[in-house]
Amino acid sequence: MSDIASSSFVRQDLLTERPAPVKTTGFVGLMRTRLFNSPTNILLTIVGALLLWFTIVPSVRFLMVDAVWSGKDRAACLTENAGFAVGACWPYIQAKLPQLIYGFYPEAERWRVNLTFVLAVVLLVPLLVPRLPAKGLNASLFFVAFPVVAFFLLHGGGIKGFGLSWTAGLLELFDDSIIGAGQALLSSSKTSAVGPLLWLVGNFIVLVGTAIHWLILPLTWLRDQIQGAGQSVWTDFAVTAAVVCLIAFGLGGGLRAGGRALASSIFAFVAIAAVIKLMGLDRGGLPVVATNLWGGLLVTLVVSVTGIVTSLPIGVALALGRRSTIPLIRIFSIAFIEFWRGVPLITVLFFATYMLPLFLPGNFSVDGLVRALIGIALFTGAYQAENVRGGLAAIPRGQGEAAAALGLSWWKTTSLIVLPQALRHVIPNLVNSFISLFKDTSLVSIVALFDLLGSLRASFSDPKWSTPSTAFTGFAFAGVIYFIFCFGMSRYSLFVEHRLNAHRRN
Amino acid sequence: MSTEARKPPPQIALKIRRLLGGKAGWNGVAVQFAFAAVLGWIGYEIVSNARANLENQHIAAGFGFLRNNAGFDVNQTLISYTGSDTFLRVFVVGLLNTLIVSVVGIVFATLIGFIVALCRLSPNWLLSRVGEIYVETIRNLPLLFQILFWYLAVLAALPNPRQSISLLGIAFISNRGLVIPSPIGGSGLEPFLAMLALGIVASLALRFYARRALFQEGRMIRIWPYVLGLLFGLPLATILVTGLPFTFELPHLKGFNFAGGSRIIPEFVALALALSTYTAAFIAEIVRAGILSVHKGQMEAGSSLGLSRGTTLRLIVVPQAMRVIVPPLTNQYLNLTKNSSLAVAIGYPDLVSVFAGTSLSQTGQAIEIIAMTMGIYLLISLLTSAIMSVYGWRVSRSLGA
Incomplete structure (x- = not known):
């Protein structure tokens, strides 16, 4: 036993402590591993630090340290009066703030703009938080009801009729145009080489037009009766509500299952009536503020929100058209998308400003803002179409085939199975398009609309505030606003992307 | 004995149906007829309205105006141009100005973009943060904002020619633009x-x-x-043997401005600067994504074959990254060309500014002028996408081989 014990070794004294391992976490670790671990890296760190030093320090000095914070006019922001090299001239922003936000919107009516902003935020925030319920109702309120209410709030004015009058008027216009086209063909058939053919086609078109005229006669007659009597808006509203509710009831499944559709349409009409009553639309509504008085951030937001709301349906329609199996529709969609994607937005705005009025009937004048909106909607719609198409392509064929096997029609397959999945897939891309749309709204200042950038540029020419630092101050202010909106949207898009890819992470 | 395979029935009706209506069959044909009718109706409305409106405004339609004298001056021309030249020449002058600013912008955007991408990929923490700040700031501000910033704030704040900033005594920056030595051909x-x-x-x-x-x-x-x-x-x-090919004429102050050398107008400087820095932010992201898309194993496989780091990068990583980078990069070049039309905001005489702006307001030929302007941009982008599809076809062929 003893020699085993003697041959075995038992350490008697403690080893000296080994030094702690090199720290690889925390600030020290970061410096050690990613800033100063090699000569090259030390050099790069110095270069980076110098870059930051020469950009951030002057900016902070300009914006905060050397800034002038109060004053009445340019005198406060001049170096000889302030006694130091003046940086940002903030009183200039204070004086121009109303112009930068509202443009020339009358001061007494600015509460309407504020109310619209509040409404937009109240409707938009719950839409963006994924956890909150009732997304369908919320989305329909934001995308359908809000634009209408916002129009009557911002622009003002009332309505003279309702659904029935509008439908009748529209159909009449359409019918007149058809008959006009037929008569033009008939008159040109006398001189043309293919006269008999033109005569035949012209006669046929006139016949169709006359048939439509007799078909819509009850509608126009009813319209004239309603317009003749007093309280035309409410009578028209009641008739429209009754007709639409009946149709919804019938399509929703009649006595068997139509109760739900009936209830929701009655609810919608009650809400519309409440809005009409509340805003006094039947009695002329709020005082009209013409769009040439709008300006600043208001125009930027109006253009971008309208662009977002209108471009999405256009994009979905074009994307479906591009994937359609019907040749003519597919070719048309491809040509349409590629055309708008191939030209710069500024030429589109020129097109909308100078060419569009020529294409409309002479007695039909379109507001300058609306023209720009049409141009932007078409342009962005084409880009959204490509985004949506990406989403459609990502849906496995099996989804559509399974829906077809269950006996769903094309419309039901598309709207209930394919589109919801496809749109969910491409939310990040859609938001990225919205960011570029938001940035592109600044282009409307080129076609004589005063958005944020246009108002800013206009404010530079005010001699009351012309100092060497005015331009820099103005750009700093507008830059911060643009950056907050765009950066916020891009973070949101990242957040959604992260959420959508949750199942792929481990 | 062998039996011949029976020929499939001709199914002519089916083929016609498929040809005319696609998968939707006769329903598709009906939809197409309705669609064509609506398109025809819209087309008819547009043509008849445009004709009536033009008659009211006493404007003669057609491209005859292109032979008329323009009668205005352009402050930067690559080919000789005077006010008595035709509108067609204005079109060419504008197009050349658009192309030159695009080419300059593309060169600088690519350079800056690659540098920023390398910064972002650098293992150095500080440098990658600097790259990130650059990309995030530039991408989240509108391009027009940046163009106006350079033009109205930065370039306007530069001193006048007498106090201009000298670059090594050969080039001068002032609020009148950039003056550089001009080469003069020798023997x-x-x-x-x-x-x-x-x-x-x-x-x-x-x-x-x-x-x-x-x-x-x-x-x-x-x-x-x-x-x-x-x-x-x-x-x-x-x-x-033969002597110097060209000598440089140095600019020098004379009175209130520079004489000699060639002057680059401030509008060009502002536009090229804004376009290249803006597009560079997007190019940086594209390049970074392309290099990150090459799997780490590729690099490791290269070094296990005994290739040096430089050779692995050059022969293995970069060719694979380029496949991912090139299509979106071309897209950015195209975007830059289209964005150069924002020149109209600061008065740089590009195609949109001199043709769709000045010429349009002088002649009132809105339809022809805007159609020509849109057409030329459309042509450029269609040509680019055609080249890109050839490139894509070659890449997929080389991958398959």
Whole structure:
């Protein structure tokens, strides 16, 4: 036993402590591993630090340290009066703030703009938080009801009729145009080489037009009766509500299952009536503020929100058209998308400003803002179409085939199975398009609309505030606003992307 | 005995149906007829309204106005142009101005973009943060904002020509723009250019020969000393024989402005600067994504084959990254070209500014002018996408092979 014990070794004294391992976490670790671990890296760190030093320090000095914070006019922001090299001239922003936000919107009516902003935020925030319920109702309120209410709030004015009058008027216009086209063909058939053919086609078109005229006669007659009597808006509203509710009831499944559709349409009409009553639309509504008085951030937001709301349906329609199996529709969609994607937005705005009025009937004048909106909607719609198409392509064929096997029609397959999945897939891309749309709204200042950038540029020419630092101050202010909106949207898009890819992470 | 396979029935009706209506069959045909009718109706409305409106405004439709005298001046022209030239020449002048600013913008955007991408990929923490700040700031501000910022704030704040900032005494920056030395051709210009062209052709031929030798016979030929000699030695030798090919005329102050040298207008500087820095932020993201898309194993496989780090990057990583980078990069070049139309906001005489702006307001020929402007941009983008689809086809073919 003893020699085993003697041959075995038992350490008697403690080893000296080994030094702690090199720290690889925390600030020290970061410096050690990613800033100063090699000569090259030390050099790069110095270069980076110098870059930051020469950009951030002057900016902070300009914006905060050397800034002038109060004053009445340019005198406060001049170096000889302030006694130091003046940086940002903030009183200039204070004086121009109303112009930068509202443009020339009358001061007494600015509460309407504020109310619209509040409404937009109240409707938009719950839409963006994924956890909150009732997304369908919320989305329909934001995308359908809000634009209408916002129009009557911002622009003002009332309505003279309702659904029935509008439908009748529209159909009449359409019918007149058809008959006009037929008569033009008939008159040109006398001189043309293919006269008999033109005569035949012209006669046929006139016949169709006359048939439509007799078909819509009850509608126009009813319209004239309603317009003749007093309280035309409410009578028209009641008739429209009754007709639409009946149709919804019938399509929703009649006595068997139509109760739900009936209830929701009655609810919608009650809400519309409440809005009409509340805003006094039947009695002329709020005082009209013409769009040439709008300006600043208001125009930027109006253009971008309208662009977002209108471009999405256009994009979905074009994307479906591009994937359609019907040749003519597919070719048309491809040509349409590629055309708008191939030209710069500024030429589109020129097109909308100078060419569009020529294409409309002479007695039909379109507001300058609306023209720009049409141009932007078409342009962005084409880009959204490509985004949506990406989403459609990502849906496995099996989804559509399974829906077809269950006996769903094309419309039901598309709207209930394919589109919801496809749109969910491409939310990040859609938001990225919205960011570029938001940035592109600044282009409307080129076609004589005063958005944020246009108002800013206009404010530079005010001699009351012309100092060497005015331009820099103005750009700093507008830059911060643009950056907050765009950066916020891009973070949101990242957040959604992260959420959508949750199942792929481990 | 063998039985011949029966021929499939001709099914002519089915084929016609498929041809006319696609998968939707006769329903598709009906939809197409309705769609064509609606399109025809809209077309008819547009044509008849436009005709009536033009008649009311007493404007003669057609492209005849292109032969009329323009009667206005353009402050930057690459080809000779005076106010008595035609509108067609205005169109060409504007188009050339658009192209020159686009090319300059593309070159600088690519340079800055690659540098920023390398910063972002750098293992140095601080440098990658600097790259990130650059990309995030630039991408989240509108381009027009940046153009106006450079033009109205930065360039306008520069001193006047008398106090201009001198760059090594040869170029001067002031609020009137950038003045640089202009080259003046000397006696030795033609032999110099001829030798330069010869050198380039010979180097290309040499490279072709070396690649053939490498791929067919497995012989490595080191060609770079010869290429260097051909590209630099040959022209230098020509200069020694025939004299300097060109001399530079230096700008100097005379009165209140510079004389001599060539002046680059401030609008061009602002536009090129804004376009290149803006597009560079997008290019940086594209390049970064492309390099990150190459799997780490590729690099490791290269080094396990005994290739050096540089060779692995050059032969293995970059070619694979380029496949991912090139299509979106071309897209950005196209975007830059289209964005150069924002020149109209600061008065740089590009196509939109002089043709769709000044010429349109002088002649009122809205339809023709805007159609021509849109058409030329559409042509550029369709050409680019055609080239890109050829490139995509070649890439997929080389992947399949």
